[in-house]
Amino acid sequence: MNNPEKPMETSGQSSEADDITAVLSHGVGAAPADIDAHIRELAHQAAADSVSSNPPSSDETISSHGRWAAWQRRLPVAALLVVSAGVVTQLWQRPAEHRAIPAQDVSGLSVNAINEAAQGQGVLTERVAAARLATPAEGKGGAASADLDPSARLSQIFQTLEQGDQLDAEQQLIDWQKDFPSADVLELAARMTDANGLARLQSLVEKVGSRD
Amino acid sequence: MARLGSLKDSSLCLDDDSGGAQEDARCMQAWIGGDAAAFDLLHTRYRDRLWRYVRRSVNDEEQARELYQDVWTRVIDRRTDWQASGRFVGWLFAIARHRLIDHHRAQDRTPSISREIDVDGTVDLPSVTSIARPLTPDRCAELAADADRIEQALDQLPSAQREAVLLHHVAGMTLEEIGSATGSKREAIRSRLRYGVNRLRQTLGATRE
Structure with missing residues (x-):
C-alpha cells in the first residue's frame, strides 16, 4: 500500500484498519x-x-472566475440560483436543509443533476448534501415519506425524551431510520442540533441498534 | 503568474501532506496560467489514488479505464471552474464521484434502498452492533487471490459507506478531504467508515460456504 495519507482514525474497533486497506488495495495496480x-x-x-x-x-x-463565482456575486444573500440545462430556480428564505428540495420540485432536476451543475465549486455542496439527506430515500416514496420533516422529527424525538418516554422516542427513531441509514440520520441531526443534542441522539441510536 | 515549469523535482508538490493543499493550488494556478509541467506534478501525485478509487468502484477494468480517462478529461475541460479557495483533491474526487454516480445510474446499479436501510440491521445481514475483529494476515492473503469476493463484499455495503471506505482505504484520502469531495460532515464520514469497515470484516472474515 502506498497511500500518501495513511488511513487512520476510522474503525473505532481497530485504530488503523490496515487489514481492510491491504485487502482492498491488492491487485488494483498502477494507473494505466x-x-x-x-x-x-x-x-x-x-x-x-x-x-x-x-x-x-x-x-x-x-x-x-468561473460562472458560479460570478453568480454568487450577483445574488442576494437570501437567494439561491440553481442553473442547469437552461433551468433557473430561485429559492428565497428557506432553511438550509430544504433549499435544494424545491429546486428539485420546480426544476425537475435530480439531486445529482443539481450537484452536477455545481460540481466542484463548493457553492451548493452543503445544500445539496442536506437535500439528499432530507429527501425521502429513492424508492420509498408515498405519503408516509413525502411529508417527512427532519427538523420536526428531531424536535419530536427530543420532546419525547424530555417527557421520559424512552420507548416512544426509540420507536420514532426506528421509523426515521426506515427512510435513512443511521449514519445519515446522525449527519442530518448534526446540522440541526448542538453537540449535546447530537450526543443524545447518538445514544438513542446505539440503544436501538443494541436491540437488533 | 508564478510558473512552476522549472520545478522538475516533484518534491514541491509531492512531499508530505503538510502544505499539500497549498502546493496543489499553486500547481493548478500555474497550469491554468499556461505551465504544462505544473499539471504533470498534480497528475503524478493523484493518478494512482484516483485509479484505485475508480477501479474498485466498478467491476469491469475496461469501464474503469474509460471512466478514469473521462475524469481527467473533465479536469482539463473544467480547469477554469476550479476555485483556489477549495482543495484540489476534493475537487478532483468530486468530479470522479459524480462521474461514477452517473455511470452506476446508467448501468442501473444504483444500490437498492434495502442496502441503504440494512445499516440498521433490518435485513438479513450481520448486525453492525457486533464488533468484527480485524482480518488475520492469513485471511488477508487468501482474499488477495479472490477479487470476486472482495467485489461482492463491497457491493453489499450501503452506497455511502462504500464510498467512504473506498475514498479512505483505497484512495488514501483524509476525513477532511473526503468531506471536501462529498460535502459530508467529518463525524458522518467517521460513522460511515466505522460501519463500513465493520461490515467488510464481518463479510470477508466469514468462510466461504
Whole structure:
C-alpha cells in the first residue's frame, strides 16, 4: 500500500484498519500508462491554449472566475440560483436543509443533476448534501415519506425524551431510520442540533441498534 | 503568474501532506496560467489514488479505464471552474464521484434502498452492533487471490459507506478531504467508515460456504 495519507482514525474497533486497506488495495495496480500519456498531452495542449488565447492578467482572474463565482456575486444573500440545462430556480428564505428540495420540485432536476451543475465549486455542496439527506430515500416514496420533516422529527424525538418516554422516542427513531441509514440520520441531526443534542441522539441510536 | 515549469523535482508538490493543499493550488494556478509541467506534478501525485478509487468502484477494468480517462478529461475541460479557495483533491474526487454516480445510474446499479436501510440491521445481514475483529494476515492473503469476493463484499455495503471506505482505504484520502469531495460532515464520514469497515470484516472474515 502506498497511500500518501495513511488511513487512520476510522474503525473505532481497530485504530488503523490496515487489514481492510491491504485487502482492498491488492491487485488494483498502477494507473494505466497509455491513458496517462494521453491525458498529459491534452493538459499540455490546454496550457498552451491558455497562454496563446486567454492569458490571465492576475491571480485574481483565476481565483474568482468561473460562472458560479460570478453568480454568487450577483445574488442576494437570501437567494439561491440553481442553473442547469437552461433551468433557473430561485429559492428565497428557506432553511438550509430544504433549499435544494424545491429546486428539485420546480426544476425537475435530480439531486445529482443539481450537484452536477455545481460540481466542484463548493457553492451548493452543503445544500445539496442536506437535500439528499432530507429527501425521502429513492424508492420509498408515498405519503408516509413525502411529508417527512427532519427538523420536526428531531424536535419530536427530543420532546419525547424530555417527557421520559424512552420507548416512544426509540420507536420514532426506528421509523426515521426506515427512510435513512443511521449514519445519515446522525449527519442530518448534526446540522440541526448542538453537540449535546447530537450526543443524545447518538445514544438513542446505539440503544436501538443494541436491540437488533 | 508564478510558473512552476522549472520545478522538475516533484518534491514541491509531492512531499508530505503538510502544505499539500497549498502546493496543489499553486500547481493548478500555474497550469491554468499556461505551465504544462505544473499539471504533470498534480497528475503524478493523484493518478494512482484516483485509479484505485475508480477501479474498485466498478467491476469491469475496461469501464474503469474509460471512466478514469473521462475524469481527467473533465479536469482539463473544467480547469477554469476550479476555485483556489477549495482543495484540489476534493475537487478532483468530486468530479470522479459524480462521474461514477452517473455511470452506476446508467448501468442501473444504483444500490437498492434495502442496502441503504440494512445499516440498521433490518435485513438479513450481520448486525453492525457486533464488533468484527480485524482480518488475520492469513485471511488477508487468501482474499488477495479472490477479487470476486472482495467485489461482492463491497457491493453489499450501503452506497455511502462504500464510498467512504473506498475514498479512505483505497484512495488514501483524509476525513477532511473526503468531506471536501462529498460535502459530508467529518463525524458522518467517521460513522460511515466505522460501519463500513465493520461490515467488510464481518463479510470477508466469514468462510466461504
